[in-house]
Amino acid sequence: MPDQHEGELAEKIQRLIETIDIANILTEPLTKSIEEILRVTAEDLGSNEASVLVRDGDNGDLRFLSAVGQVAERLVGVLIPAGKGIAGFVLSSGQPIAVANADADASFYREVDKLTGYSTEMILATPLRHDGEVIGVLEYINRAGDPPYKPFSPDEMDRAARFADAIASLVRAYESAKLFRDMGQKIVGEGSEFDITEVREWLSHYRGGAEHREMMDLAVIVREIAGRGEAERSLCRSVLEALLTYTSDTINQTYLRY
Amino acid sequence: MTAVSGIEKVNGSTRAMYFQLDDSWRSARGKGVSVAVIDSGIDIGHPDLAGKVVDSVEARVDNKKVVFDPSDAGDSAGHGTACAGIISKIAPDSELHSIKVLGAGGLGDGMAFLAGLEWAIKQKYRVINLSLGTTKPQFFAPLHDLLDRAYQAGCIVVAAANNLPQPSFPSVFSSSLISVIKSEEKDPLNFGFHYGEVIELTAPGVNIRTAWPGGDYRSLTGNSFACPHIVGVIALLLEKHPDLTPFHVKSALHSIAMENQNRNGEIVR
Numbered sequence: 062m063p064d065q066h067e068g069e070l071a072e073k074i075q076r077l078i079e080t081i082d083i084a085n086i087l088t089e090p091l092t093k094s095i096e097e098i099l100r101v102t103a104e105d106l107g108s109n110e111a112s113v114l115v116r117d118g119d120n121g122d123l124r125f126l127s128a129v130g131q132v133a134e135r136l137v138g139v140l141i142p143a144g145k146g147i148a149g150f151v152l153s154s155g156q157p158i159a160v161a162n163a164d165a166d167a168s169f170y171r172e173v174d175k176l177t178g179y180s181t182e183m184i185l186a187t188p189l190r191h192d193g194e195v196i197g198v199l200e201y202i203n204r205a206g207d208p209p210y211k212p213f214s215p216d217e218m219d220r221a222a223r224f225a226d227a228i229a230s231l232v233r234a235y236e237s238a239k240l241f242r243d244m245g246q247k248i249v250g251e252g253s254e255f256d257i258t259e260v261r262e263w264l265s266h267y268r269g270g271a272e273h274r275e276m277m278d279l280a281v282i283v284r285e286i287a288g289r290g291e292a293e294r295s296l297c298r299s300v301l302e303a304l305l306t307y308t309s310d311t312i313n314q315t316y317l318r319y
Numbered sequence: 320m321t322a323v324s325g326i327e328k329v330n331g332s333t334r335a336m337y338f339q340l341d342d343s344w345r346s347a348r349g350k351g352v353s354v355a356v357i358d359s360g361i362d363i364g365h366p367d368l369a370g371k372v373v374d375s376v377e378a379r380v381d382n383k384k385v386v387f388d389p390s391d392a393g394d395s396a397g398h399g400t401a402c403a404g405i406i407s408k409i410a411p412d413s414e415l416h417s418i419k420v421l422g423a424g425g426l427g428d429g430m431a432f433l434a435g436l437e438w439a440i441k442q443k444y445r446v447i448n449l450s451l452g453t454t455k456p457q458f459f460a461p462l463h464d465l466l467d468r469a470y471q472a473g474c475i476v477v478a479a480a481n482n483l484p485q486p487s488f489p490s491v492f493s494s495s496l497i498s499v500i501k502s503e504e505k506d507p508l509n510f511g512f513h514y515g516e517v518i519e520l521t522a523p524g525v526n527i528r529t530a531w532p533g534g535d536y537r538s539l540t541g542n543s544f545a546c547p548h549i550v551g552v553i554a555l556l557l558e559k560h561p562d563l564t565p566f567h568v569k570s571a572l573h574s575i576a577m578e579n580q581n582r583n584g585e586i587v588r
Binding site: 121143149159161190222 | 395397421422454455481483501503525526537539
């Protein structure tokens with residue numbers, strides 16, 4: 062990191078600590094939870110592979126957010142253009158669908174199969190819905206064992222729809238956290254030439270510090286109080302504001318000022 | 320021969336009547352019946368559909384309005400081709416009209432398919448396959464209006480029920496629309512009618528082998544694929560009885576289904 066940037070960088074990061082740090086703390090367990098649910102529900106449906114695709118931009122494109130199975134690593138991050146394939150249909154129609162290969166030699170899911178080298182024989186795809194909006198698609202691919210596979214049944218479609226409700230809440234939470242993170246990246250990156258890996262390194266170092274742990278403990282206490290009701294929130298705010306005023310002479314800067 | 324309850328107008332007044340529907344429709348092929356498929360487009364090059372798609376249009380947003388242009392985009396999702404394949408299998412001589420509303424980037428789902436439905440009604444297509452729906456309450460009233468317009472224009476709209484446990488529009492409208500939910504039945508003519516249910520008709524919709532873009536075939540499950548089975552049957556009825564109104568068609572479906580259910584030993588309502 063060049064010296065002339067160091068002071069400026071530290072100041073910017075301090076202002077964005079809560080944004081970026083909270084986002085990182087939030088996103089990691091969320092993606093792990095999504096993966097875990099995918100694993101458990103895929104097993105329940107006797108499926109080999111499961112994945113979550115989320116909207117990417119406003120044009121109906123989809124991107125693999127999470128996947129489990131043998132080609133999971135190759136799928137995450139792959140973009141499916143608007144309206145393409147079964148996932149594109151599910152996103153735009155909001156309807157689940159179960160599709161199976163009718164002929165043994167037909168290529169099923171050409172674009173994605175070409176990329177992963179995996180042979181898709183059947184898909185159960187259902188929308189991820191939150192507040193009446195379709196925010197993504199949940200897919201289960203193939204059955205465990207060898208072909209010919211038993212097609213997904215209407216009962217399994219209903220079960221997948223229930224799994225989708227649980228996953229949709231997690232995806233929504235992930236998206237909110239990601240929004241914070243992206244916003245932080247954008248602001249930190251504005252007018253600077255350093256990349257975000259430097260921010261991560263700095264944060265990693267910072268998180269190890271006693272001061273940071275104390276701040277997080279304080280944040281947990283405030284969240285606990287705030288969660289108890291309107292009266293408690295109001296009292297908490299009054300106490301904290303009074304404390305802030307009382308100590309203002311000794312405080313040179315506050316993390317709350319942005 | 321099927322006895323169908325219906326109505327007729329005599330000197331301006333309406334009265335109940337029964338008419339006899341002969342069985343000629345069972346050997347019909349849907350000749351001369353225009354069928355609109357409002358969906359993701361149709362792969363017109365598929366061997367099962369070659370020469371059967373009379374025209375294809377695609378939704379596009381122009382100055383905040385949805386307009387329709389002639390389209391050679393085909394079907395990038397597969398759903399529309401699958402529906403068209405089912406219709407064509409039952410009524411191979413019907414004239415298919417593809418109205419592509421899914422898959423166009425930036426289009427709101429409800430807005431695009433409402434525009435597609437309006438387009439189909441303006442063209443006065445006799446049967447409209449709507450294997451789509453919306454759960455958004457803001458589309459309830461405009462869809463109701465469009466369905467009434469379709470009814471008045473003699474267009475028979477057939478909609479798929481929502482696959483998810485939530486009402487979707489227009490499938491929950493009962494008066495001016497035929498709504499279909501999937502069953503595990505395989506015979507397309509052995510459909511069911513459950514008067515008084517929110518979704519009255521049942522038709523095959525589980526593991527249905529049908530056309531898929533690129534000359535392929537897929538086995539599909541969903542209410543989306545029950546809907547075109549009923550559309551195909553209606554095309555058969557209309558070839559032999561072109562003057563049937565939407566009301567007559569629904570009555571005819573009810574009567575045929577009652578015969579089916581009697582034959583199957585099911586309790587009939």
